[in-house]
Amino acid sequence: MLLLSPQQIQQWDAYTILHEPISSIDLMERAARHCVDWIISNDHIRTSIKIFCGKGNNGGDGLAIARLLLQQQIPATVYILEFGAKGTDDFQLNLQRLHSLTKDIHFIQSPDFFPPVGKEDLVIDALFGSGLNRPLQDLNAAIVQHINQSGARIIAIDVPSGLFLDKSAKGNPVVTANYTLTFQSLKLCLMVAENARYFGEVAVLDIGLHPLFLQETEATFSLLSKEEIARGIKPRPGFSHKGTYGHALLIAGNTGKMGAALLAAKACLRSGVGLLTVNVPKNELPILQTSLHEAMATIREEEDHSYDGYASIGIGPGIGTAGSSEAIVRNLLENYAKPVVWDADAVTILGKNKQWLEQLSPGSILTPHPKEFERLFGASDNDFDRLNKAIELSKQYPLVIVLKGHYTLIAFNGKGWFNTTGNAGMAKGGSGDMLTGMLTALLAQGYTPLQATVTGVYLHGLSADLTLEEQSMESMLPSDTIENIGKAFLFLKE
Ligand SMILES: NC(=O)C1=CN([C@@H]2O[C@H](COP(=O)(O)OP(=O)(O)OC[C@H]3O[C@@H](n4cnc5c(N)ncnc54)[C@H](O)[C@@H]3O)[C@@H](O)[C@H]2O)[C@@H](O)CC1
Ligand SMILES: Nc1ncnc2c1ncn2[C@@H]1O[C@H](COP(=O)(O)OP(=O)(O)O)[C@@H](O)[C@H]1O
Ligand SMILES: [K+]
Numbered sequence: 001m002l003l004l005s006p007q008q009i010q011q012w013d014a015y016t017i018l019h020e021p022i023s024s025i026d027l028m029e030r031a032a033r034h035c036v037d038w039i040i041s042n043d044h045i046r047t048s049i050k051i052f053c054g055k056g057n058n059g060g061d062g063l064a065i066a067r068l069l070l071q072q073q074i075p076a077t078v079y080i081l082e083f084g085a086k087g088t089d090d091f092q093l094n095l096q097r098l099h100s101l102t103k104d105i106h107f108i109q110s111p112d113f114f115p116p117v118g119k120e121d122l123v124i125d126a127l128f129g130s131g132l133n134r135p136l137q138d139l140n141a142a143i144v145q146h147i148n149q150s151g152a153r154i155i156a157i158d159v160p161s162g163l164f165l166d167k168s169a170k171g172n173p174v175v176t177a178n179y180t181l182t183f184q185s186l187k188l189c190l191m192v193a194e195n196a197r198y199f200g201e202v203a204v205l206d207i208g209l210h211p212l213f214l215q216e217t218e219a220t221f222s223l224l225s226k227e228e229i230a231r232g233i234k235p236r237p238g239f240s241h242k243g244t245y246g247h248a249l250l251i252a253g254n255t256g257k258m259g260a261a262l263l264a265a266k267a268c269l270r271s272g273v274g275l276l277t278v279n280v281p282k283n284e285l286p287i288l289q290t291s292l293h294e295a296m297a298t299i300r301e302e303e304d305h306s307y308d309g310y311a312s313i314g315i316g317p318g319i320g321t322a323g324s325s326e327a328i329v330r331n332l333l334e335n336y337a338k339p340v341v342w343d344a345d346a347v348t349i350l351g352k353n354k355q356w357l358e359q360l361s362p363g364s365i366l367t368p369h370p371k372e373f374e375r376l377f378g379a380s381d382n383d384f385d386r387l388n389k390a391i392e393l394s395k396q397y398p399l400v401i402v403l404k405g406h407y408t409l410i411a412f413n414g415k416g417w418f419n420t421t422g423n424a425g426m427a428k429g430g431s432g433d434m435l436t437g438m439l440t441a442l443l444a445q446g447y448t449p450l451q452a453t454v455t456g457v458y459l460h461g462l463s464a465d466l467t468l469e470e471q472s473m474e475s476m477l478p479s480d481t482i483e484n485i486g487k488a489f490l491f492l493k494e
Contacts, residue, residue, distance in 0.1 A: 002219040003418070004190045006130045006165045011217075015046040016210040027207070028057065028090050032064030034205040035157060035181050039065075039122075040072075044155065044179075046122040049076040050115060052143060054127040054161070055087035061157050062126025063094035069205050071102050077322040078102075081127060081139060082109045101439075111142045117150035125154055125175045127161035130187075133166070135172040136162045144173040156180040160198045163189045168382035174198045184209045185392045188221060191418055192383035220391060221409075221416045229458045230492040232451050236272075239344065245274030246311030246444030249298075251328060253280045253318045258287045260318025260344070260433040263478050265295050267437030268314070271456070273444045277310070300328070307336040314440030316346030317433035325349060329356070339363035339449045344372070351375030362398040363449035364440055367432065369404045391416050400453045404432065412450045419454075422461025425473030426481070432479045435460045438485070462488040 004012065017024050039045065051066050053059035059080065069076045078098065087095070098105060107279055108114065117123060125147065129142065136144055144162055147154060154177045159165065166188045170484045180199040183191060183216070184207055190199050237244075248268055253261025258280070265278050265288070280288050281300040288297050305328070307313065313336060329349045332340065339361055342350060347368050350356055360366075368376055373386065377393060380386035387409055390401050393430030394411035401411040408419045442452035463484040467476045 001185050001223045001225065002214055002217060003166075003186060003191070003221040004204060004217070004219055006309075008217060008219065009130050009165070012209050012213045015213040016208070019210050019212065020208075025093055027091050028060050028094070029064055031183055031205070031207045032061050033070055034183075035061065035208055036068040036072075038181055038205060038263075039124075039155065039219075040074075041299055044122055045074055046153070047075075047118060048120060049074070049122045049124065050117060050152075051076055051124040052077045052127055052139075052147065053078060053080045053091075055080065055085045055338045056131045056323035057088050057090055057126065058117075058126050058129030058131065058158055058161075060088060060091040060094045061129070062124060063091065063098050064168070065124060065126065065157070067098045067101055070098075072331070076124075077115070078105045080105065080107050081143060082107045083139060089472075099297060108139070108143070110139065111146070114143060114146050117147060117152050119151040121150065121152040123147055123152045123154045124434075125156040125174070125177060128163075129158035130165050132162070132164055135169070136174075141173040142327065144175050146222055148176045152249055153178050154200075156199065158182055159187060159189060163195060163198060163258070166384070168384045169192065170194060170382050170487040171257070176200075179203065183207050186223065188384070188387075191221075192387070193405060194383040196406075220414070221387075221418065221429060223418050224410075224458050226458075226492065229455055232351050233489070233492055234447065235290055242274035245272055246446065247275040247277065247309060248273045248306065248440045248444040249277050249279060249310040249313045250317075250440060251279040251300075251313065251315040251319060251332070252433070252436075253278070253284055253288070254320045254325075255281065255284060257318030257320065259430065260286050261288065261394050262428045263433040263482065264314065264317045264437035264440075265292055266479075266482045267434040267485065268441040269294050269437075269483050270482055271438045271441035271459070273441035300324075305331050305335065307332070307366050310336075310338075310444075311446075312338065312341070312440050312443035314341035314343065314436045315339075316343035317436050319345045321345050321348050321352075322446065326353070333359045337361050339365065339443055341365045341367065341368045341436050341443065343432060343438045343493055347372045348375055360397070363400070365400045365402060365443075365449055365453050367404060367435060367439070369432065373403055387416065392412060400449045402435075402453060402457060404435075410450075410453050410457060412453075417454055419457045419461055421458055422464050423468065423470065423473060425471070425476040426461070426464045426478075428478060431460075431464075431481070436480055459485060459492075462491060466491065 053062035156177035
């Protein structure tokens with residue numbers, strides 16, 4: 001699914017109106033009906049419902065919602081913010097339709113006429129949607145503050161009023177909704193952490209926009225889908241042998257950080273690799289060899305660092321950032337030409353030696369979390385800047401950049417894919433190490449760097465989601481999640 005700009009969303013509307021065909025007012029009616037069905041079926045009806053409307057089509061949705069509620073004997077009061085504009089055609093038509101049902105429609109011209117709003121109210125925010133073109137000010141900013149302070153349950157229609165679809169609204173007045181009912185597809189503004197306090201829980205309502213439009217449209221950002229990932233999984237032919245699936249090397253672990261190496265190694269072994277060697281400090285060798293029978297080992301301090309024969313290498317989890325680790329990074333840069341997975345301490349070392357970025361082998365995968373991303377590429381003003389920076393960097397360097405987070409972004413060659421699997425039970429040390437192991441295993445099996453990354457990131461989150469069948473977000477450990485990688489592969493085959 002593509003993440004569209006406001007202009008593209010308008011075009012999608014117009015395309016649907018022309019090709020379904022359906023009139024614009026009927027499309028609005030369909031959107032409103034979906035909202036009302038969702039509100040009723042999710043038990044959000046209160047004795048007092050206050051609907052705040054602007055005069056664009058978002059406001060039109062609000063008026064249609066009011067009418068559909070009233071037609072079901074559910075009382076709702078409408079407040080229309082009066083700021084000079086006449087209102088869109090569909091807004092006006094819906095206003096006429098509502099007038100024939102109720103007189104409980106209030107035009108607000110100044111804060112003196114704001115109704116009291118309290119905890120017991122349900123507020124529906126239909127002030128502004130995808131048409132917002134500047135920060136809210138004056139009366140609009142005041143009503144947002146009034147609603148936000150009320151403690152009422154707030155449901156935003158399409159997006160919380162004040163958010164821009166594809167750029168930051170940091171510092172601007174924005175409705176802090178408990179729920180956002182967005183139409184047809186997620187929007188970029190609903191993917192970033194900086195807006196999480198505004199959009200609350202998000203439901204995507206399928207209002208039947210024409211699917212063919214997406215086939216004719218291009219966008220920088222899109223969402224990964226199960227179907228796409230499942231299609232890319234390589235078969236394991238009956239006559240294959242361990243050599244078919246590659247020999248991976250993980251350079252991981254150090255004193256006190258051997259857990260990182262073990263987690264990466266276990267995840268690698270559970271992700272289909274043929275052979276795995278783990279490079280660890282001499283003193284730590286017994287920990288590895290007693291806990292993981294399938295992995296071989298090489299010793300960190302030994303001088304002969306030959307990388308010949310490894311189909312892929314992952315470096316970083318728990319290696320530390322001391323000079324000796326820097327020397328290994330340097331050595332790897334000079335002696336290995338295939339793609340490498342760079343994570344954790346190895347990313348921090350690259351951040352300290354930025355000139356080395358130019359030397360990463362083409363197709364290498366960088367997996368920073370936002371702080372590591374900042375160490376590598378400098379600070380960003382906001383989440384949107386960071387996303388756009390990752391996209392720009394992916395044009396500049398022949399690398400796959402994995403910006404980890406709730407919705408991890410994978411940037412490659414000027415395009416970005418968001419992952420939607422995974423949950424907050426993964427917000428624990430060790431989750432990233434697991435990912436490094438998985439990506440290294442997939443690379444070893446001959447997946448292209450991009451295919452290895454999208455597949456690994458998707459399966460990583462999916463394993464965590466499946467872990468919730470027997471664990472809670474609080475209790476689950478990366479070790480539990482690794483045990484569910486198998487279930488995740490099976491789920492893709494369903
Ligand atoms: N395909 C879809 O997504 C559908 C969208 N519909 C609704 O249509 C909405 C978009 O409608 P519109 O394009 O009319 O846009 P909005 O309803 O978001 O409002 C934009 C209007 O407000 C003005 N405006 C923008 N920023 C302002 C500001 N800061 N202060 C004061 N005025 C400002 C604009 O000049 C314009 O007149 C969507 O968000 C959604 O609610 C539905 O009705 C039907 C289907
Ligand atoms: N709230 C969350 N929702 C979804 N995924 C998450 C969440 N928190 C963490 N993750 C995932 O867990 C991993 C954490 O990686 P990282 O921060 O490098 O951890 P560590 O290095 O400590 O193992 C990333 O893949 C990230 O996407
Ligand atoms: K809104």
